[in-house]
Amino acid sequence: MSLLTTNYLTPTGREEAWRFTPLKRLGGLHDGTAKVGDRESLSLKNGAPGVKFERISRELAASPVDTDDVVIQRVREGAHNVATLTIAANTEVAETITLSRSSHGLDSAEFSRVRIELGAHARATVIMENTGDAFLAEDVEFALAPGSNLTFVSLQEWNTGSTHLAKHHAIVDRDATFKSITVTVGGSLVRLLPSVEFIGQGASCELLGVYFATEGQFFEHRMFVDHKVRNAKSRVNYKGALAGQGAHTVWIGDVFIRAAAEGTDTYELNRNLLLSDGARADSVPNLEIETGEIVGAGHASTTGRFDDEQLFYLMSRGIELSDARRLVVRGFFNEIVTEIGDAVIQDRLMDRIDCELAKAGS
Amino acid sequence: MSTLEIRGLQVSVNTDAGAVEILNGVDLTIKSGETHAIMGPNGSGKSTLAYSIAGHPKYSITGGTVTLDGVDLLEMSVDERAKAGLFLAMQYPVEVPGVSVSNFLRTAVTALRGEAPKLRTWTGEVKDAMEALKMDPSFATRNVNEGFSGGEKKRHEIMQLELLKPKIAILDETDSGLDVDALRIVSEGVVRAKEANNLGVLLITHYTRILRYIKPDFVHVFANGKIVEEGGPELAEKLEANGYAEYVGS
Numbered sequence: 375m376s377l378l379t380t381n382y383l384t385p386t387g388r389e390e391a392w393r394f395t396p397l398k399r400l401g402g403l404h405d406g407t408a409k410v411g412d413r414e415s416l417s418l419k420n421g422a423p424g425v426k427f428e429r430i431s432r433e434l435a436a437s438p439v440d441t442d443d444v445v446i447q448r449v450r451e452g453a454h455n456v457a458t459l460t461i462a463a464n465t466e467v468a469e470t471i472t473l474s475r476s477s478h479g480l481d482s483a484e485f486s487r488v489r490i491e492l493g494a495h496a497r498a499t500v501i502m503e504n505t506g507d508a509f510l511a512e513d514v515e516f517a518l519a520p521g522s523n524l525t526f527v528s529l530q531e532w533n534t535g536s537t538h539l540a541k542h543h544a545i546v547d548r549d550a551t552f553k554s555i556t557v558t559v560g561g562s563l564v565r566l567l568p569s570v571e572f573i574g575q576g577a578s579c580e581l582l583g584v585y586f587a588t589e590g591q592f593f594e595h596r597m598f599v600d601h602k603v604r605n606a607k608s609r610v611n612y613k614g615a616l617a618g619q620g621a622h623t624v625w626i627g628d629v630f631i632r633a634a635a636e637g638t639d640t641y642e643l644n645r646n647l648l649l650s651d652g653a654r655a656d657s658v659p660n661l662e663i664e665t666g667e668i669v670g671a672g673h674a675s676t677t678g679r680f681d682d683e684q685l686f687y688l689m690s691r692g693i694e695l696s697d698a699r700r701l702v703v704r705g706f707f708n709e710i711v712t713e714i715g716d717a718v719i720q721d722r723l724m725d726r727i728d729c730e731l732a733k734a735g736s
Numbered sequence: 737m738s739t740l741e742i743r744g745l746q747v748s749v750n751t752d753a754g755a756v757e758i759l760n761g762v763d764l765t766i767k768s769g770e771t772h773a774i775m776g777p778n779g780s781g782k783s784t785l786a787y788s789i790a791g792h793p794k795y796s797i798t799g800g801t802v803t804l805d806g807v808d809l810l811e812m813s814v815d816e817r818a819k820a821g822l823f824l825a826m827q828y829p830v831e832v833p834g835v836s837v838s839n840f841l842r843t844a845v846t847a848l849r850g851e852a853p854k855l856r857t858w859t860g861e862v863k864d865a866m867e868a869l870k871m872d873p874s875f876a877t878r879n880v881n882e883g884f885s886g887g888e889k890k891r892h893e894i895m896q897l898e899l900l901k902p903k904i905a906i907l908d909e910t911d912s913g914l915d916v917d918a919l920r921i922v923s924e925g926v927v928r929a930k931e932a933n934n935l936g937v938l939l940i941t942h943y944t945r946i947l948r949y950i951k952p953d954f955v956h957v958f959a960n961g962k963i964v965e966e967g968g969p970e971l972a973e974k975l976e977a978n979g980y981a982e983y984v985g986s
């Protein structure tokens with residue numbers, strides 16, 4: 375893959391980056407016809423010493439890295455402020471920092487820019503909770519200074535009818551660690567672009583995600599990990615379930631190992647569970663390698679239905695089919711959901727998964 | 737007192753080349769407290785017998801009946817058969833990723849008893865069952881059969897047998913892949929379950945060594961999809977000495 379030079383062309387659906395996305399359902403976010411309001415819905419739920427949350431006018435905020443995504447370009451043009459969360463150098467924030475977005479109203483779009491900055495050797499967990507109705511285009515940038523460590527959890531629990539497009543771009547410096555857990559279970563159309571750019575040796579990232587699409591929902595997760603320096607490590611693991619007519623998910627995992635990125639260690643995995651007919655999962659891992667001097671590079675993608683042997687085993691112990699299916703689906707997601715590390719959120723998500731499954735008529 | 741009655745059971749499996757008949761009329765009656773050993777060469781249909789009684793979807797019943805205390809098992813779903821009192825210890829227990837042993841056992845016992853067990857009593861029961869089978873307490877937090885050694889899988893099967901208290905248990909090559917110590921521990925578990933619940937056992941095996949620990953009342957020789965000879969424990973001794981040669985190819 376090559377990095378396209380910036381264009382400002384309205385996508386037609388023929389572009390690689392847009393070929394799966396139903397453009398008609400974007401409400402004009404891609405072609406500039408969407409009516410944009412001036413809502414700023416993101417708020418900080420809890421602070422802590424060494425943590426600062428403020429809105430900085432875009433003229434004073436750090437310049438974002440270039441993007442070839444036309445929606446994000448429009449966001450940068452339209453958003454006046456950058457909601458900025460700063461964690462000071464050498465600060466270890468024990469408590470989880472929660473950012474919350476409950477953006478009510480579908481009549482006009484919100485353009486939102488967010489920047490999360492960790493100073494050198496800072497350590498924090500940030501959760502971004504997204505609930506309610508949303509018509510949102512969002513540009514989130516993370517800047518991790520050397521030796522810092524960020525766990526970022528984004529929860530898409532939107533109401534039906536919501537549209538959410540976002541880029542989550544992490545710039546990870548020397549020996550810093552970025553871990554993200556993305557959960558998408560609600561909304562009509564959600565398209566997230568998690569990307570990571572390593573700018574210092576010894577940096578690492580772990581991109582984890584779960585999604586569950588039911589009737590008519592479109593969820594796209596398109597990641598890009600840019601290994602441009604030596605000795606960085608990346609792991610990607612996304613798991614999805616689909617049920618119901620027209621449920622459609624897209625997972626794209628692009629990993630680029632540049633010539634300079636000797637000692638790269640990367641592995642990406644996507645698994646999809648198709649729980650009914652009429653659902654479609656697209657899964658495209660994509661690895662481009664410019665140097666052979668690496669530790670490892672691999673990917674795997676599987677899409678399958680319920681394993682009859684698992685269901686038989688559980689049922690042979692007296693467990694009814696519907697409960698057996700619920701156990702298997704919970705188990706499938708468990709590996710990633712437990713990584714969130716917050717029992718209240720984990721229980722809420724598992725309950726939501728049960729509901730989605732019940733809704734799918736299993 | 738329970739009775740599992742198999743009459744004229746015929747079973748086929750669907751393959752790319754069409755349906756293939758595997759069981760050609762099996763007759764067998766197992767009562768509470770009895771131990772029946774089914775012995776036979778590989779490919780004779782022993783496992784098919786076990787899985788088709790338990791209701792595995794891969795097999796089609798083409799003839800005959802299977803009843804437990806007069807009730808037709810073949811009309812029941814897999815979970816209903818378990819609720820009726822049937823248990824199958826599998827030769828290759830299935831991995832269920834992300835589901836812990838303790839969650840699995842609690843879900844199963846709740847389904848079988850019709851209500852959730854009292855937490856304290858249940859925790860004690862599980863602990864005792866694990867100790868009796870010399871299993872590490874950490875076992876309960878591991879995912880079902882995931883990363884288990886062959887021996888651990890079989891101990892886990894027999895632990896379920898002891899905890900779920902069925903009326904009739906089918907043990908499908910429970911002895912395969914076990915070393916001498918594990919074989920003894922697992923066999924003792926089966927004997928405990930028999931004594932505790934007057935369990936009826938259908939023990940499917942290839943070898944006689946497990947019969948030193950679990951004494952059979954009846955031995956049946958299985959070949960070409962049916963029982964070809966029946967006798968007492970002495971028949972196992974004969975098989976040990978002579979093998980299955982005289983039954984194969986008939």
